[in-house]
Amino acid sequence: MPWQQLPADCLNKIFEFLEKDKVALHSSLLVNRLWCEVSVTILWRNIWIVIDNSFDDQHRLKVESSILKTLIACLPNESKTHLNENGILNSTQISKTTLFNYASFCKVLSINNIDQMIVNTFKDQKKHLLTEEIIKMFMKRISSLKELSIYANNSNNLNLSILNYPETKDCLTKLSKLSCNSNIKSDFFDKLSQICNNIQTLTIEFNDIISNDLKNLISSQNNLKSLSLRLNYDMTRDVITSLTKHSETLIKLKINWRNLYWNRKEQTLFITKFTNLQELVLSFHHKECFDGLNYTLQHIVFPQLKNLKFLHRCPEDDVLIKFLENNGKNLKEFYINSSNTLILLAIAEFCSDLKSLYILFKFDKIEAIKAVLNNCQQLECIETQYYYGLLKEKILLEILAKYSQKNFYRLKLHYYSSSQLNPKDLEEFFIYWKNRVQQKLFHFTIIFKYLEYYKVSNLKSNESIKMIEKYKILGNFEIITLNKKIIKLPIQ
Structure with a gap:
């Protein structure tokens, strides 16, 4: 066919x-x-991805304008007439129609993206009327919304008309994912808690104001599984109590804590209540944030824990080693910004079933690296960084080729300086790899955090590209720059 x-x-x-x-x-x-x-x-299921992934402001504005024009064309005639009478839309805009009812396809709704699109296009004070008509259309056309994102920079300016329509209850009853911040008007959370009781994924950004009814929204959920918290300010005790009520059902927890406050124990100790966690991600920007957790982490056991990530700071070495001793046997993914030998040896000893590892490799830690590769025989992927003081690329590739186990097939390398790999280094690695007993094609991804480092990199030379082409049968090779644009090299 x-x-x-x-x-x-x-x-x-x-x-x-x-x-x-x-x-x-x-x-x-x-x-x-x-x-x-x-x-x-x-x-159109999640059209907002296009905006969020736009490479630059000019492209984003162009995409926003196109989406907004389509949404306006989808508006019912009574809405177009109302907006025309208020001088927001002209006769040309209200006469346009669409081939499909695009709004009905949407399963994800971002109130902030709608607001921002309209702000960028309509500069007058009546823009809120257009926002209301578009939100009303979504509530009428979407049979069952799955995800809702709504953030208030200033609660007085945020359009909260989404809860004002009779169709809203049917639209939001099966909402499974909500992203919001804490300073939305209290009556919004109160009304939402009466409609939505089946949210499984909840993301909350805590600001200086915390609405009184936020705790009610949290408590009213029946099967909360994933929780993501961004702590710009402290949570209240009532909110923490509401969160811990979901200790039996919660399997994913992510906390981003950028600022440092005095009551660190109260803000972090509640983590230990969620003993059924399968994924724990802590993005703490200060080591002192672990002060309230250090003692408990040495004794707590998460029997189901599979993914553990410390995106910035991590606990004290002795605390983390004891934690891995208690919880490492089930880990499949581990992420840590550390190059400590003791941590590497603890991974080798306690995390034998690990499949994915993000860690830093220093030039004088070769024996510890070998221990990880020898003992973690299920390891499939290593992700690491390259800059001055860390292990040279050539040596890293040699170690992986000689000591990694047969399941290993993926390397991700983040560059904070120019690459020193040359065509000869690449060929030596490819020859090593070609002679291995390999189950999967090799995937080599290089990510340049700053585009100028790629421009002066040896990997940009024609000789390197020819070398990659010569051994393309071994797998895939890609270079990604900061703006997420993939520089395609001739490997399929």
């Missing part, structure tokens, strides 16, 4: 894998009518 004639159900399964690749989905719209009808529903 020609690929253009695949049935709709097959196309739908294929396009599901492209949900975040909006460029590919948009191209699919142009193949034929069937492809268009199938791909458009997935493209």
